[in-house]
Amino acid sequence: MKIAIVKLSALGDIIHAMVALQYLKKANSNIQIDWVIEERFAAILQNNPDIDRIITVNLQGIKQNKLHFFKEYKRIKAYAKNNYDLVIDAQSLVKSAIIAKLLGGKTVGFDWNSCREGGASLFYDSKIACAYEERTIDRNALVLSKPLGFEVSPKQILAKQPFLFYREENKNIYGYFRKNKKNIIFVIGSSWESRNYPKQKFLKIAQQLQENYLVIWGSAQEQEAANWLAQQADNITAMPKMDINTLKAAIAKSDLLIGNDTGPTHMAWALNKPSITIFGPTPVSRVYQTEINKVVKSNSKVDPHKLNKKDFSIRDINEKDIIKIATDLI
Numbered sequence: 001m002k003i004a005i006v007k008l009s010a011l012g013d014i015i016h017a018m019v020a021l022q023y024l025k026k027a028n029s030n031i032q033i034d035w036v037i038e039e040r041f042a043a044i045l046q047n048n049p050d051i052d053r054i055i056t057v058n059l060q061g062i063k064q065n066k067l068h069f070f071k072e073y074k075r076i077k078a079y080a081k082n083n084y085d086l087v088i089d090a091q092s093l094v095k096s097a098i099i100a101k102l103l104g105g106k107t108v109g110f111d112w113n114s115c116r117e118g119g120a121s122l123f124y125d126s127k128i129a130c131a132y133e134e135r136t137i138d139r140n141a142l143v144l145s146k147p148l149g150f151e152v153s154p155k156q157i158l159a160k161q162p163f164l165f166y167r168e169e170n171k172n173i174y175g176y177f178r179k180n181k182k183n184i185i186f187v188i189g190s191s192w193e194s195r196n197y198p199k200q201k202f203l204k205i206a207q208q209l210q211e212n213y214l215v216i217w218g219s220a221q222e223q224e225a226a227n228w229l230a231q232q233a234d235n236i237t238a239m240p241k242m243d244i245n246t247l248k249a250a251i252a253k254s255d256l257l258i259g260n261d262t263g264p265t266h267m268a269w270a271l272n273k274p275s276i277t278i279f280g281p282t283p284v285s286r287v288y289q290t291e292i293n294k295v296v297k298s299n300s301k302v303d304p305h306k307l308n309k310k311d312f313s314i315r316d317i318n319e320k321d322i323i324k325i326a327t328d329l330i
Contacts, residue, residue: 002032003086011263017140021050043244047165080104097123108147169249181212187259189222201319280314
């Protein structure tokens with residue numbers, strides 16, 4: 001049986017869906033799994049033994065040049081020659097649903113009330129109901145497993161094996177790790193400013209817990225904040241820019257990760273590494289809390305159907321709450 005999973009972006013969302021892969025192959029060892037993903041995120045899937053083929057698209061290119069649409073259309077139609085028996089849209093957006101339809105075969109996705117964009121459900125041959133406010137990881141597991149005749153349970157997800165893999169990482173990063181201290185990664189950025197915990201409070205955490213802190217960054221603004229932190233304390237280092245493959249290796253090497261609700265933070269959960277995820281305007285239902293994966297949430301109320309980018313309540317979280325959890329974890 002040949003199936004295609006459509007989950008284009010973003011990094012954290014892709015990770016939340018990937019957890020189900022190890023159980024799909026256990027349920028049917030003869031299944032071939034291809035994954036359709038935006039080019040810029042493809043490295044997160046690389047080296048995963050449960051993925052047979054990574055299929056890339058570049059919808060971002062269409063935003064820069066409308067004529068790029070025709071190139072992408074031809075590319076997606078060419079993928080249809082793979083003759084998929086089943087195409088599962090785990091993104092539940094109109095654009096992902098259209099891609100699923102173009103790939104041919106039977107299409108499956110969430111029903112109108114369960115989709116992030118209800119209109120996406122119009123493109124599916126079979127539809128699955130699961131309230132949008134339910135835990136994100138459970139939703140992904142359901143839409144990927146139920147069409148195959150079984151369901152991945154929360155118990156299985158809690159017992160997961162690490163599912164991010166890397167090869168040929170930049171080994172220079174290992175020189176930043178210390179043997180005589182715990183190595184704690186700070187993830188200080190995200191796609192919204194209102195999701196970012198203040199750098200001044202990250203600094204207070206590092207000053208209170210005298211361990212080795214490594215700050216990762218992805219944009220010029222985040223690099224500036226990382227350099228500022230490194231200038232304030234001797235136990236903080238701004239890491240060099242890393243590709244996704246090397247980022248996996250760095251997180252796998254760490255003792256603890258503390259960060260905003262964003263892709264690299266969720267990578268710690270995927271690698272079974274201790275983590276503290278800091279939430280402001282986004283729902284804690286995006287993650288699984290475990291003995292080693294904890295969350296701290298501001299007091300604001302979050303509507304998962306309509307996130308408020310002007311909710312800066314994350315700034316009100318007391319760093320002492322994070323320090324207490326971090327102390328217990330290390």
